[in-house]
Amino acid sequence: MSRLVDAYDLVIFDLDGVVYLIDRPIPGAAEAVERLRADGTAVAYATNNASRRAAEVADLLTGMGVPARPDEVLTSAGASATLLARELPAGAPVLVVGADALRDEVRDAGLTPVETFEDKPAAVVQGYGADVGWRILAEAALWVRAGARWVATNTDRTLPSPRGPLPGNGSLVAVLRTALNRDPDVVVGKPQPALFTTAASQSGAKRPLTVGDRLDTDIEGAVTAGMDSLLVLTGVSGPADLLAAPPERRPTYVAADVSGLFEEPVPLEPATERGGWRLTGDGALDGAGEPVDAGEKPVDLSKKEIEEIENELEKK
Incomplete structure (x- = not known):
């Protein structure tokens, strides 16, 4: 066969x-x-998912018994930082909406991650982060409206979970899209x-x-x-x-x-x-x-397993 x-x-x-x-x-x-x-x-x-760097993803996979090397992992966070580094001068300020992984990728690309309108960012890069809230979204809206380039790592509306789909970066991008009445300048990921x-x-x-x-x-x-x-x-x-x-x-x-x-x-x-x-x-x-x-889903976690996952996420 x-x-x-x-x-x-x-x-x-x-x-x-x-x-x-x-x-x-x-x-x-x-x-x-x-x-x-x-x-x-x-x-x-x-x-x-822009909330982990390639090395972190490889470590996570290896810990699960899935063999992986950092050079085998491609993330939308790394790709977005690379794109911005090609377009902006070295050290340019970039307002980061997302997790620490995205901020670290921007820094390693030779740019300066910032968090406020007063920092006069040359661009706004937006990726998924569990702690993304109104304040940073407001800063991003202000500067995109002022003319900064808006780069989204991806526009996945949801993230899969044992309990069903949860809001993804696309849902957070939709907040700015609604406030600004426009789309991102670039969407990097799939x-x-x-x-x-x-x-x-x-x-x-x-x-x-x-x-x-x-x-x-x-x-x-x-x-x-x-x-x-x-x-x-x-x-x-x-x-x-x-x-x-x-x-x-x-x-x-x-x-x-x-x-x-x-x-x-x-x-x-x-x-x-x-x-x-x-x-x-x-x-x-x-x-x-x-x-x-x-389309029957072969994954069926118990209530106890779901609670364990939620507890692990709360610790991070």
Whole structure:
């Protein structure tokens, strides 16, 4: 039996909703990565989450039993800082809306992270941060309105979690979009193709495959980059989203989880019905079929496990 992965020389994994949920590995993810490495298939990780640096992400993954090196990790925070460093003079002040990781990336790129309107920032960079609040958003709105360049690391509306989708950076960007009545000047992360093309370039891959859980970022980004993609149903997008997806958001393949990499490939054809399920006029799913076709989530954490995750986040 031929395996899906056998046609590719690099697998680019999204993280949230594919490899882990918050700080817990998704069952089978570590085993899949180890299997790829044993087969000699290159691996990379591309994430829109700007709250951790590449080395931190690699440490987190390794701690979960998912082998990773910092040079295999591409983050929207690092890509945004690199972009700004190319556009601005060395030492230029940049107002950072986001986590410490984004601030550190800006500093390491040779720029000066600042926090107030009075610092006269040359640009505003906005990424996800659990502590982002009204005050820093207000400072950003003031300076963008005054003419500063506005760069968003990504516009993911939600983040996957064991309890369901939570507000992501896209929701925070929407606050400024509403206040300013305009869009960011640049959105760096997925669905823009830069993270994917950089990963392929760094590994010298000729046949990369992207694995993601979101049609609007991971899959659309892969399509834009001219890459094949695998949608896994362990995160945000479900079957109703899949059936209703326009061509630019349709994956090459779909699977319940990353174990689908080692199964016989079945290309996904555009349809309004799949595996006994159909999309109704109001966007709901109707019918009966296999769990993967219905988008049944294989991750099911107990209430106690969810509480443990919440307690860990509160300590950070």
